[in-house]
Amino acid sequence: MNSPLHIEVVQKRQSRANKDHVKGIVHSYLSNFACLTPGAIITKEEIEESSELRDHVQSIAICDIDYESEVQMTNVELVYHVYKLDNFGAETDTMTDTASGDESAAADVWALPSEEFHGLWENLVYDSKLKEDTLRFAETAFEFAERGVDRNIVGCNRVILLHGPPGTGKTSLCRALAQKLAVRLGDRFPRARLLEINAHGLFSKWFSESGKLVARLFDRVREIVEDPRLLACVLVDEVESLAHARRAALAGLEPSDSIRAVNAILTQLDRLRRHPNALVLATSNVTGAIDAAFVDRADVKRWVGPPSARAAYEILRGCCAELAARGVVAGGERAFPLRALEGSRFAESEASRASLRLWAAARDAAGAGASARALRRLPLLAAALHCPRATTASVAPDLPRFVDALHAALRHHLADAELLDAPAQ
Structure with a gap:
């Protein structure tokens, strides 16, 4: 018997609908899809076409704990979790x-x-x-x-x-x-x-x-x-x-x-x-x-140790995707999932070049034992210190140039860390 697929639904704070009603409208929406992709997140911008969803739902997360590939709607039990987010802090x-x-x-x-x-x-x-x-x-x-x-x-x-x-x-x-x-x-x-x-x-x-x-x-x-x-x-x-x-x-x-x-x-x-x-x-x-x-x-x-090369790649790939979504990195090209690179046996092509450079940076980071915290700081250092200053969105670096800047930021970070660890003369 297949494990259930968990669907986590963030209800808008101003919505007064009960949870069962929200579950119903989300289920009706998802029923329009033949397959669901575990790990996918449907944001409010993607559900604007449905006025009722727009009134009540902030996002829909299709969780991926038990599934790694697409799931047919007819072959799985969906378990819904509807909740609102507290915004008062600690x-x-x-x-x-x-x-x-x-x-x-x-x-x-x-x-x-x-x-x-x-x-x-x-x-x-x-x-x-x-x-x-x-x-x-x-x-x-x-x-x-x-x-x-x-x-x-x-x-x-x-x-x-x-x-x-x-x-x-x-x-x-x-x-x-x-x-x-x-x-x-x-x-x-x-x-x-x-x-x-x-x-x-x-x-x-x-x-x-x-x-x-x-x-x-x-x-x-x-x-x-x-x-x-x-x-x-x-x-x-x-x-x-x-x-x-x-x-x-x-x-x-x-x-x-x-x-x-x-x-x-x-x-x-x-x-x-x-x-x-x-x-x-x-x-x-x-x-x-x-x-x-x-x-x-x-x-x-x-x-819980430092990220391996695989984990470092996915961390950096996620950072690049976030900066592309915010316009810091010019849109268009995206880094491939690591599985896609492995499936092609890391063959170099015009489309894969930036992803392979990112993989090289990830391997260098893992070899040096860089922490996840340090990896997540690299995009800021790359943009601040290793990219030309952009005055408009039109001159934002494309993905290949930004990946090169990431690699330079990593080398700079590792050199600084080595100096900090060096014994005093």
Whole structure:
């Protein structure tokens, strides 16, 4: 039996139609197509021909988690998810030191699905099935909780740990996963929140108060998870700080209160297991320094490394497409998907020349271990430093010239990084 094909529909904020009505008009619209392309996004500009869709729908995403090629409408079950985007941004929870009266940011709280994170999932590129695996794990874990599976018999903490070097998209993936779950589980959890906690901040000052600060922070978390109809995703960034605080305290470099604070965090995370609507996401930039007690609590532990050549190519190709859509790069020519280049065995032609140059840049980036964050900055550096200054849209560089500028920006970036890493003379 085929897996269902998920259709995610962003409803316009001003629309007052109920979800069933929106599902109906979207289904009628999609029924006009013989096949659907997984990964495609139909924007409001493309659905202007339908007045009713125009009134209610902002975009339609045909998700690609289980399918890699076109799907015939008659051969698949469509599962619709209709939602509106919150546009209020993060609410920052602060905590006050009772001794000094100073305030510090404890956590950022996002209402999901958030406009801030819209499109983030689709734009994260990995070679492995990292996105698919984390999503399937989370969906299955919540299904176990809904069915009342005894966690004393089948172990499940609902904790995901992503570790690897900085700039590889760990925090972005956590945010994107929380957003995706808010959409996919919207019928079960009509409300959703993402709470971002910076573990390093809990140990940066006020050591004598850290245990109390942790308790107060998780009082706030418990207030949120007490609502059984609300999905709560708790993101603990820089979780390696737990191990640092424990080791420093044991070595006498920091007060023993640090150990109490670490233990308090672990205890509070354990208590979240009792709530079938809570998921814990954690990131670490230092793989070998993660607290062993925390690692033992994580159900899924995944390494997130720098992009391979394949992933780097798709990241840069997406950047070029975005700049072409915005008129920064002259329209007309588009970089080929990597599968098309592989299908032609990377044969050079007039049509493929720019794509092959982009592939060469991607291989150079992967060989140097460039992070995804660095790759996404290259188009700006290319346009600013390696393209002729354009005064009108008519003189915007075409794709081949812009790809050459991208390659030059990459070489410049790698040279600068090498100088930064060089020992002082």
